[in-house]
Amino acid sequence: MTQTLIVLDFETTGMSPDQGARPTEAARVRIVNDSIVDCYQSLMNAGAHAPRFITKLTGITNAMVREAPGVDRVMRELHEFVGRHPVVAHNASFDRQFLEAEWLRLGLPLASTVLCSLRVSRRLYPEVPSHRLGALVEYPPLPRRGCSHRALADAEMTAHLWLRMTADIAWHFRYREVPLDLMQQLQSISRNQAVTYLESYRGRRGLTEFTGS
Numbered sequence: 001m002t003q004t005l006i007v008l009d010f011e012t013t014g015m016s017p018d019q020g021a022r023p024t025e026a027a028r029v030r031i032v033n034d035s036i037v038d039c040y041q042s043l044m045n046a047g048a049h050a051p052r053f054i055t056k057l058t059g060i061t062n063a064m065v066r067e068a069p070g071v072d073r074v075m076r077e078l079h080e081f082v083g084r085h086p087v088v089a090h091n092a093s094f095d096r097q098f099l100e101a102e103w104l105r106l107g108l109p110l111a112s113t114v115l116c117s118l119r120v121s122r123r124l125y126p127e128v129p130s131h132r133l134g135a136l137v138e139y140p141p142l143p144r145r146g147c148s149h150r151a152l153a154d155a156e157m158t159a160h161l162w163l164r165m166t167a168d169i170a171w172h173f174r175y176r177e178v179p180l181d182l183m184q185q186l187q188s189i190s191r192n193q194a195v196t197y198l199e200s201y202r203g204r205r206g207l208t209e210f211t212g213s
Contacts, residue, residue, distance in 0.1 A: 003180060005031040005115075006081065007088045007162065009155035010098050011058045013050040017101035022046035024065050025058075026078055027151035029159040031088075034166070036159050041152035043068035044075070058149045075102045082111060086180060090133045090158045092116035113180075117162050119187035123194035124165055133157055140164075173198045 007029040014021030027041040043060065045068045055061050078099075089095040096114050103110055121131050128139050133154060136142075142160040166178040182201055189197055 003033055004085045005088050005162070005180075006085045007031065007155050007159040008078075008082075008095055008099065009089060009151045009158065010095050011060055011149065011151050012098055013046075013048045013054055015094075017098055020048070021098075022048035023071065023075075023098050023102065024048075024050060024060050024068075025151040026074055027155040028078060028081060029155045031159055031163065034163060036156070036163070039152060039156060039159075040081075041150075041155075042074050044071045044073075045069065046071035060150075071102065072106060075106060076108070079103060079106075079108045084112065086113035086115060087111045088115045088117055088158065088162055090117045090154065090161070092118070113184065115180075115183055116187050117158050117165070120165055120183060121161065123186055123189070123191050124168060126191055126194075133161070136161055169198060173202070175202060 009027050010023045011025040012021050012023050023044060023046060025041065025043050027039065029039040030037050043065055045065050050058075050060065050062055050065065087096075087099075092114050093116070096111075100110050118131055118133075121128070121136055125131070125136070125139065128136065130136075134157075137157045137160065142157065142164060166183070169175060169178050169182075182198075185201075186194060186197065
């Protein structure tokens with residue numbers, strides 16, 4: 001069965017849409033089964049001013065945003081692209097609030113499934129000192145290009161992290177495939193239950209064990 005995921009990342013003018021922050025950049029990466037098949041990035045103009053510290057962090061200036069496509073156009077295109085596919089983001093609560101605020105403003109239905117690579121990584125790699133995206137891609141090293149705190153670079157790193165996590169689960173717990181609902185449940189359980197859950201899931205769901213060398 002083909003499984004498609006959409007990895008999203010936003011850059012914004014602040015921490016919360018409830019405080020008036022708006023998105024300035026969006027990136028999307030499509031994963032089909034275990035491969036990244038395409039990616040896209042766009043700045044967007046929501047008419048919001050980015051404070052100096054945000055510009056310093058992201059490198060996105062207010063002048064760049066003024067020349068960008070309107071936020072309505074970008075967010076409608078993103079909605080069409082996502083469709084009914086599950087969404088993945090690192091620290092998904094941050095990106096989800098902006099995604100939902102903009103889609104609600106446009107009267108568009110919300111994503112049904114949003115998965116958090118940060119939460120999953122905390123259960124799989126409890127020994128890692130930091131679960132920030134920039135730290136996780138160094139443990140072990142994953143492909144990275146571009147600058148952190150730009151949407152496309154962060155979305156691509158998140159996609160590679162997600163694929164590494166599913167591969168690690170398959171290898172260590174001998175799964176022939178890693179179903180989406182396993183990842184969805186894994187992000188919701190406590191960290192000390194993660195190993196027991198992963199060891200027992202295959203038997204409870206009747207999945208085929210990987211028996212290769």
